[in-house]
Amino acid sequence: MTRMSSYFLPTERQPPADAEAISHKLMVRAGLIRQVGSGLWSWLPAGWRVHQRIVQIVREEMDAIGGQEMLMPVMHPAEPWRRTGRYEIDELFKLQDRRGADMVLAMTHEEIVTGHVAAAVQSYRGLPLVLYHFQIKERDEPRPRAGVLRTREFIMKDAYSFDRDAEGLAAAYQRHAAAYDRMCDRCGLEWYRVKADVGMMGGHGSDEYMAPCAAGENDVAISPGYAANVEVASADAQAVSLPAGLSEPELVATPGATTIDAVTRVLEVPPGALLKAFPIVLRDGGEMRLIMVRGDHRVNEIKLRTAVGAFRPATADEVTDRLGPPGYVGPVGAHLPVLLDAGVALGAYVTGANRPDAHLRGVEPGRDFRFESVDVREVVAGDTVHGATLRIEPAIEIGNIFKLGTRYSEPLGATYLDESGQGQLVWMGSYGFGPARAAAAAVEQYADEQGICWPRAVAPFDIELVVLGKPGSEERALADSLYADLQSTGLQILYDERDAGPGEKFTDAELLGCPLRMTVGRRTLAAGEVEVQVRRGQQSRSVPVQGAAQAAAELWRGLP
């Protein structure tokens, strides 16, 4: 029984003053969520219904691949986190209990679930396993933002697979990918599965599930047959802008031109005809390297990290000491290994001359300096992959699947005995999904001027029944019986029987965004009909009062 007059659904006419993202504005206005603090949100009854529907979809798909649901605590002793090295993570909330023992609030549950498996599984006969739970995650984010898009506390479905070896992990990973495909589809989202960075903690492979929308914090590079987070995306090399021709580099005066922009103006060449130098120092060993990318390209530090390992930009003193004045650094004559980005095609370029106020024109990689090829540039819209043009879209990360390998089983001692009695490390995968982000993504993707347009599967209610007319009127009586009929179809119904004007009711219904709205009012009732409107697109039709509930249920089943 959900009657609007007694339902806690505080809608607002105006969005919060400081809200930017559509999902932030609409979820607050529609009465789904309320803020408690920075990155801390309550889910009000209607919002929680959405969350729970998504959770149920995820649960069904996890169960379908053999996942076993359980529950682990949010607060943990610090000890296993110290063992895995994750105690040092800045985002980890740390606290002490009354005895002064160090505790943490979990960001994920690898340490705990792995500990259980390590303790309980001794033999290959106990594997494989997929364990999962829905549990609150705590992360002291530097910058929470955009409503429930990036919060410090949120519920995540996190699953962990345990296998004997890499092959078993690969199979578990594939099953999870298939399950994730299905859950994203069932939530009614537009989504991409993209190749992702494996991050500082290493790992053997990772895919992210991305829901494209304006408020997205990640950029994904998409072309037919290709999808990757821009953090790892690669594109084809491109043709060079300056023709080769000079037999050797020519020194040209470029006084004061320390930026790409300045050099292009002084020499009247396009930025793509320049090579930009990015001197770095490797963390491991402290050696210096000179990274070269085209002047119109940007170094992608994540790709660079993947290519060379941990590094830091060289300081101005180090640059001056080893190469030349910052702003005029180039590869010719540099006594350093040069790593040339693969986006640079063979041809002639302008580079720094390693002396003040001068550049070299006509520098040809290979002829004028030796290099090792690396792929470290950030792709941009218009690049091609296998000849197909890339576009770049912002997206929300709603899920992430990750091959952990033995990253956790090793420090936590998760081993098993194989058939020959040999101890072996368990191979693990981890698989996250954020119902709150999925909900916000659905809002972002389908909202219109009037409000939210939920996909059928995740709407707070299937049908909102609106009755117009005074209390005690004929319309009211008919709507009451229609409400009963609708409930008997098994659909979830929100009945707006408030003593309010039609404008207010329609506006609230559109804000909340249930896929169907039925209206009982004098106008159509005179013809023996009630109105049924599809929220997405707002097409409406009239159906006879007799059988209206069945007709609406039928229409509902055909909705996206």
Add this chain to the structure above:
RNA sequence: CGGGGAGUGGCGCAGUCUGGUAGCGCACCCGGCUGGGGGCCGGGCGGUCGCAGGUUCAAAUCCUGUCUCCCCGACCA
């Protein structure tokens, strides 16, 4: 962490520069009208102006400190 902005009734805001004891719209409560797009009339309730200290006869307003929140960037196992 760097940059920018904001805390005044449930929501959105004005008032702060130039100190004089708090106001507007919506919401809410009561009564009446209206009843297919946030309608109308009348009457009401509600705020120690984020907090602390200071200056002053007098502080939302000036000064100092502090807390909180938002936006952009950095960051995001």
